[in-house]
Amino acid sequence: MQRLWAPWRIEYITRGDLDSGKCFLCEKKDTPQKDEENFVLYRGKTCFALLNTYPYNNGHFMVAPYRHIGDFTALKDEELLEMMKIAQIGVEALQKSMGAQGFNIGFNLGRVAGAGLVDHIHLHIVPRWGGDTNFMPVLGDTKVLSEALERTYERLLPYFKGIL
């Protein structure tokens, strides 16, 4: 399928640096008091997980190391392992709470590969359903999208809390 890895292209929207000078992942990482409004699902020892606020599909979330690091080859074993463990929890959560039937899971490393934020690695987990259509055109309305994000967050959060 031509569109299989297209989810990652949506990253261009998730710009680089904010006014604070931080990337958007570091900004959210450093404001735990805003976890709910930032849709942060989980904080582990080395990595954290959050919903993608510009999702390709409902339930699209990301896992990133706390470290602001863009070099995949420099990730430590514990970061690699925890990233995958968190992805695994999310896959189960999406299967059980939203009936996800398949997943696209992957990284965009480097601008030419479609990364919108090249300096802070993040793993995308995109749930798929039979016959699903691209989520964005359907939910072009910002209000509808934010309500959908809130509902998704409420559905997934208990699964992530269950592993604390």
Ligand SMILES: [Zn+2]
């Ligand atoms: Zn960062």
